[in-house]
Amino acid sequence: MNNWNSVTEKEDFYTLLENSTERPQIIFKDSLTCGISAHAKHKLQSGFGLMEGKADFHYLDLLAFRPVSNLISQELQVTHQSPQIILLKDKQVVYTTSHHAIDPAVIARHLS
Numbered sequence: 001m002n003n004w005n006s007v008t009e010k011e012d013f014y015t016l017l018e019n020s021t022e023r024p025q026i027i028f029k030d031s032l033t034c035g036i037s038a039h040a041k042h043k044l045q046s047g048f049g050l051m052e053g054k055a056d057f058h059y060l061d062l063l064a065f066r067p068v069s070n071l072i073s074q075e076l077q078v079t080h081q082s083p084q085i086i087l088l089k090d091k092q093v094v095y096t097t098s099h100h101a102i103d104p105a106v107i108a109r110h111l112s
Contacts (some may be wrong), residue, residue: 003052004028004059010071016058017075020088024055024111029062029069029084037083040102047104054111055087087111 007013007027016025028044031037051057062069062082073080076088081098087110088094095110097103 003048004057007058007060007068007072008065010068012058013068013072013075016056017088017091019056020092021090024094025058025088026051026055026107027058027060027072027084027086027088029060029072029080029082029086031062031082033063034082036099040083040099043102044104047108050104050108051111054108 005012005016007016016027019025028041030041060069060072069080072078072086076086076093078084078086078093078096083102084096084098085102085107086093086096087107095107097106
């Protein structure tokens with residue numbers, strides 16, 4: 001995804017967590033072998049304009065970086081799901097959703 005930062009190491013997660021004190025951070029956990037995940041990714045790409053400029057965006061290929069995905073779930077106390085959106089503000093999860101409920105318009109409302 002074009003304007004999304006890759007999350008590949010635990011340090012990436014801790015950096016974005018710290019950055020959430022200054023600007024909202026969105027993590028998209030993607031499974032490249034899942035049709036539902038591909039659909040969610042397409043919806044995010046199509047609706048990106050609704051969220052653009054309101055947060056920093058991070059992409060996690062959870063199949064390639066499962067230990068990082070597990071760390072995020074553990075540290076944020078969020079049940080692992082795929083696909084999944086996690087929105088952070090001030091080091092706290094303020095919104096999370098998964099599967100077909102991933103909707104750029106709803107995410108944008110949580111950014112306001």
